[in-house]
Amino acid sequence: MTANPEIDSILQRAADGGRITPEEALLIYTEAPFHALAEAADTVRRRRYPDGIVTYLIDRNINYTNVCVTACKFCAFFRAPKHREGWAHPREEILHRCGEAVDLGATQVMLQGGHHPDFGVEYYEELFSSVKQAYPQLAIHSIGPSEILHMAKVSGVSIEDAVVRIKAAGLDSIAGAGAEMLPERPRKAIAPLKESGARWLEVMAVAHRHGLSSTATMMMGTGETHAERIEHIRMIREVQDLAVANGYRDDAVETGHEVGGFRAFIPWTYQPENNHLKGRTQATTMEYLRFLAMSRLFFDNVAHLQASWLTTGKDVGQLSLHLGVDDLGSIMLEENVISSAGARHRSNLHELIWMIRTADRTPAQRDTLYRHLAVHHTPADDPTDERVVSHFSSIAMPGGGAGRAQLPLVDAK
């Protein structure tokens, strides 16, 4: 109970699974006592996941090119066309990296890249089909609506055609990348050449309709207001309502899981290094934690909430498990985009499992669709592969770290 009956009533309704309005979300985000907000969010997590399981994933983010025509102000990863530091990996390099990931137990690859002026739908069809052919066991959870819009434009086809073709070529799931801030004012301020938030959601809705589920993300801390943060998640919830109302399901599973449309919401904090977005306020740790908890209460129609230990740090990642979070995401065998902008946190399999267990949760490895692959009930069940560690920023190397004989990254120690 708090001293404010209105806040009490909102928290109680949300904890019981009722829907809250954007105005109510703003009120509890900004004014609810922290412990009460956290407790309500954790109640939702316990009801959704009474087994106390918190999941993690082994995957690798592989960037096929850093060449991009969109020049988002917050992005430290891209290089303009013809820039001497621009690169595009040949197919063999990408397949080599996929092979390394498989060897380390990865179940997913996230292929991500800039908006290369020459890469149309055909490029992605060839990319996905060659990865699928070589490594059918890898789920391709890749690209985002921005890349889909870009490839459709380059090839002169509709969004729908692009989605159908890349799905047929092997794409299993669309990443929530490129959402950043969906409302118009903050989006234009940080990414003036990018598609609008409405277009981002339109592509997601088309994909959901075609049996491709996805995740949704949000980048906090580039000068947006609290109300704009709430507007961002309102826009996502509305599109998810459509997926639920139409009974969209992911084509890949028949598990009865709540997997149609957006499977998860993943907020993360803006990283300020090496980009053109000077002087922006960054989200504080408390803002991030409060937003996580409020999101768990707001998204009555999205199954999973993921913490971003990569941007906020492992302590905050562990703390988030008490704020409604049920997934710590990936160990990330490779990550270049966010680490280029300053994220320096790394982890390994043992540490991630330890973070989950010492938060009084049961760790489990999951796949892309959140199915449990291994539940580590006791330390005796823990995997022992010490090679599974996260690495960052090979793009600091000429050519994006291409042509190396093994995982071309920094030493895990």
Ligand code: SF4
């Ligand atoms: S965020 Fe994506 S679209 Fe924007 S500049 Fe970077 S690579 Fe290009």
